Amino acid sequence: MPYATVNPATGKTEKTFPTHTPDEVEARLARAVAAFADYRRISYAERARHLITVAELIEGEVPDIARILTTEMGKTFAAARGEVAKCALGLRWFAEHSESLLADEVIATGASNSYVHYQPIGALLAIMPWNFPLWQVIRFAAPALMVGNVGLLKHASNVPQTALVLEDLFRRAGLPDGVFTNLFVESKDVAALIEDPRIAAVTLTGSERAGMSVAATAGHALKKCVLELGGSDPFVVLESADLKTAVRCAVNARVQNNGQSCIAAKRFIVVEAVADQFLQLFTEAMDALVVGDPFDPATDVGPIVTEVQRDELRGQIEDARSQGAVVHSGAKIPDGDGWYLAPTVLSGITPDMRVAHQELFGPVALVQRVPDLDAALVVANATSFGLGSSVWTADEAEVRRCIEELEAGAVFINAMVASTPELPFGGIKRSGFGRELSELGLKEFCNAKSVWIA
Helix, strand or coil: CCEEEEECCCCEEEEEECCCCHHHHHHHHHHHHHHHHHHCCCCHHHHHHHHHHHHHHHHHCHHHHHHHHHHHHCCCHHHHHHHHHHHHHHHHHHHHHHHHHCCCEECCCCCCEEEEEEEECCEEEEECCCCCCCHHHHHHHHHHHHHCCEEEEECCCCCHHHHHHHHHHHHHCCCCCCCEEECCCCHHHHHHHHHCCCEEEEEEECCHHHHHHHHHHHHHCCCEEEEECCCCEEEEECCCCCHHHHHHHHHHHHHHHHHCCCCCEEEEEEEHHHHHHHHHHHHHHHHCCCECCCCCCCCCECCCCCHHHHHHHHHHHHHHHHCCCEEEECCCCCCCCCCCCCCEEEECCCCCCHHHCCCCCCCEEEEEEECCHHHHHHHHHCCCCCCCCEEECCCHHHHHHHHHHCCCCCCEECCCCCCCCCCCECCCHHHEECCECHHHHHHCCEEEEEEEEC
16 A cells, blocks of 8 residues: 555545665665664663653644644544644653663572663564554654664554654654664565564554454564554443533543544443433534534544545444444534544444444444443453443442453543553453553563573
């Protein structure tokens, strides 16, 4: 697939970029490997200074960078500005905390001294998605570079300008040539990169299919990989919940990033005692959202990223409707250019429907009634995914049960699931394995070297 900026708000191709030739790829990979030999030896303080400089550059260019994000993948301009600002915060957090988190870890043994010493492992290949095209890369690059690794970015083919902006930011921050490198390569050529002995490990954020392919190739090459894949996050509303607050958060949780987020709430599991009220308030709020030009400050929901993705959502909705699902709102395509879809609320979901077991990557919400907490937990866990989960209750006993029994990489109580540098991010089951962010993410691509001094 060629690298191209195709504006989802208009459907028009704005810029195209050639893929790198095999010779160009080889030169960039060789440069990264050469850079690692020296970069691994510089101090944490010097690495931190580079990351702080990247953060400062980002903070000075928020509107310009945000405009590229909105143009390439359609998120509202307000959301794009928020993503850009979050990247600066993430860079600063890793710059400020990595040295202490990577300090030698003393372990009591029979030796006179013994400890774990953390070291970088080499050139890392990052295969990144389009939905958070800046943040996803920063949350890989910041910890990787603070450890002393170097990074090669294979970004999604529909966000090429964002990829170039990222490479330029790290270059302008003074990082040595080759420490952060952009690769315009086709998906069919990724396996050869993973298999190249100069690539130490690989990280992917993407679809299940992509995850299986990368994991198989990395496994065959005996290389570490971290996978952050899809999600079908439950949003559990129990009888004691603050319903108005829950509904307000439910709408944001479903339509954030135009509904195109792995950790967006997708299944709203509501106990019978408050189900009618929740459904009414939720449907009214979804109906009130403004769908339109993502650069218009009045817009709540912008376009779906591609026509193919919008058609996939329509197919999932129609499959559910044909099998008896009730459409309470939305399911309509507005007139005009661009790949828009009105926010949609469905109920009456049965296990045979595609929406019951597939990820909904757009502003489509499922409302499912259950009699009690026991049933809510069964429905919440009845998915092959296990990324995030959100629970709404004022009952401490219910809180404890949900924390213990929900099958997910994260449980947010009376809050919307989000990523933050301080906490590990990742999932279980078919949502992938390994962790990004926090101390755990920082150490994913380290050699934890045991040292024993007699």
